[in-house]
Amino acid sequence: MKTVSAKDIRDAVAAMCIAANRELPADVRASFEAAHAAEDAPAAKEIFRQLLENADLARDTGLPLCQDCGLGVFFVEVGEDVRVEGSTLREAINDGMIAGYKDGYLRKSSCDPFTRKNTGDNSPAIIHFDIVPGDKLKILMMAKGGGSENMSRVTMLSPAQGWKGIKDFVVGRVAEAGPNPCPPTIVGIGIGGNFELAAVNSKKALMRELDDRHSDPEIAKLEDELMAAINALGIGPMGLGGKTTSLAVKIIVAPCHLASLPLAVNIQCHSARHKEVTF
Amino acid sequence: MAEYHLTTPLTDADVTPLKSGDVVYITGNIYTARDAAHKRLVETLDAQKPLPFDLKGALIYYVGPSPAPPGRPIGSAGPTTSYRMDTYAPRLHSLGLKGTIGKGKRSDEVKAALAEHKAVYLGATGGAGALLSQRITDAKVIAYEELGPEAIRELTVKDFPLLVINDCHGGELYVKPNLG
Numbered sequence: 001m002k003t004v005s006a007k008d009i010r011d012a013v014a015a016m017c018i019a020a021n022r023e024l025p026a027d028v029r030a031s032f033e034a035a036h037a038a039e040d041a042p043a044a045k046e047i048f049r050q051l052l053e054n055a056d057l058a059r060d061t062g063l064p065l066c067q068d069c070g071l072g073v074f075f076v077e078v079g080e081d082v083r084v085e086g087s088t089l090r091e092a093i094n095d096g097m098i099a100g101y102k103d104g105y106l107r108k109s110s111c112d113p114f115t116r117k118n119t120g121d122n123s124p125a126i127i128h129f130d131i132v133p134g135d136k137l138k139i140l141m142m143a144k145g146g147g148s149e150n151m152s153r154v155t156m157l158s159p160a161q162g163w164k165g166i167k168d169f170v171v172g173r174v175a176e177a178g179p180n181p182c183p184p185t186i187v188g189i190g191i192g193g194n195f196e197l198a199a200v201n202s203k204k205a206l207m208r209e210l211d212d213r214h215s216d217p218e219i220a221k222l223e224d225e226l227m228a229a230i231n232a233l234g235i236g237p238m239g240l241g242g243k244t245t246s247l248a249v250k251i252i253v254a255p256c257h258l259a260s261l262p263l264a265v266n267i268q269c270h271s272a273r274h275k276e277v278t279f
Numbered sequence: 280m281a282e283y284h285l286t287t288p289l290t291d292a293d294v295t296p297l298k299s300g301d302v303v304y305i306t307g308n309i310y311t312a313r314d315a316a317h318k319r320l321v322e323t324l325d326a327q328k329p330l331p332f333d334l335k336g337a338l339i340y341y342v343g344p345s346p347a348p349p350g351r352p353i354g355s356a357g358p359t360t361s362y363r364m365d366t367y368a369p370r371l372h373s374l375g376l377k378g379t380i381g382k383g384k385r386s387d388e389v390k391a392a393l394a395e396h397k398a399v400y401l402g403a404t405g406g407a408g409a410l411l412s413q414r415i416t417d418a419k420v421i422a423y424e425e426l427g428p429e430a431i432r433e434l435t436v437k438d439f440p441l442l443v444i445n446d447c448h449g450g451e452l453y454v455k456p457n458l459g
Binding site for chain 1: 314315318342343344345346347348351354355356357359360362382383384402404405406407408409410412413426427428429442452453454456457458459
């Protein structure tokens with residue numbers, strides 16, 4: 001049995017929230033640089049130039065990359081042989097997020113759905129727990145903005161619709177979203193499972209590295225096919241036209257009911273902010 | 280694509296020449312307002328009370344900035360998605376609002392209001408909040424402080440870089456997706 005102190009978790013989560021909001025992940029930065037070189041249209045090139053300058057500025061000044069510092073979303077893998085001491089794990093993560101958003105001068109975006117009154121500290125953190133074998137505690141943090149989240153959808157397709165139905169829905173969703181979710185986007189897709197599992201998987205898919213190939217070569221091919229179809233839309237960075245509408249398409253597949261073909265599309269803006277820590 | 284340097288408040292003569300795709304640099308004062316502030320503005324109009332700022336010639340920036348760290352007038356301050364304000368924008372244009380700043384598509388009603396009232400929809404680069412904040416030299420809350428990031432702020436901007444997305448002649452910059 002391994003013991004982890006709630007204070008250590010809290011401090012690590014606070015640091016992750018701040019760092020995620022200030023530091024563009026290296027894989028995203030590399031994709032901006034590649035897209036900047038690949039785009040021919042001056043407007044598309046200029047957007048990538050601005051985004052690279054924005055990333056430098058955020059890193060150097062400590063300002064967040066984007067004013068929408070997102071809701072704090074966490075995927076937590078808790079080893080069966082891990083014990084948290086000092087508070088519950090949920091409290092430690094939530095307290096850490098509150099501290100990070102306060103100390104990092106990050107925007108608090110959580111509010112009551114009816115009164116729209118801001119909770120004031122970005123709480124509650126949205127936490128997905130998974131119990132796994134072993135004595136490790138792994139916490140993945142994502143700062144998820146509202147603009148791209150609003151363009152995301154879950155649908156329950158009929159099994160007969162198959163791959164064509166999936167492809168039409170995903171590409172149609174990206175086309176309809178157009179400039180709204182701050183393209184170039186990353187498209188997370190949950191296929192199968194049930195209503196809520198498809199949605200969770202579509203978000204979890206966004207945590208994969210951009211150049212990570214799916215372990216199943218058949219699914220990797222489907223990701224490539226969707227990516228090509230999406231970029232053929234020509235929406236381009238910020239909807240101004242260009243070759244780069246999305247930087248990556250990531251799929252997670254799960255078995256589903258005989259009657260169903262659940263599908264979720266979670267769109268991530270170009271400011272793909274996430275971090276992870278393992279105890 | 281032409282380039283314009285405009286100073287607020289804007290007039291018909293400022294707005295009419297603008298065409299989608301033109302680059303516009305704004306200097307002067309602009310007002311922040313997003314979802315909750317727009318609801319309040321419209322409730323204020325319904326109650327026939329005065330608005331917290333003069334709409335005539337004004338520019339509204341759809342933004343909820345991050346908190347100002349010590350030594351800076353404002354935190355990151357890029358645009359939020361504009362369509363959520365579409366229900367409010369035509370009424371504000373009819374009362375003199377000359378332009379809005381945001382990102383993303385607008386409704387047909389908003390586009391019609393731009394034409395009718397000679398106004399413009401300007402796009403700022405989404406997700407470039409740290410960069411855009413460098414062109415904001417001052418910020419003060421002038422209304423609805425309790426809304427936090429959604430409070431109305433008067434921003435002083437210098438050469439704030441924008442693109443004309445929808446002009447008052449029906450022009451639109453966003454590309455239509457190529458659906459094959």
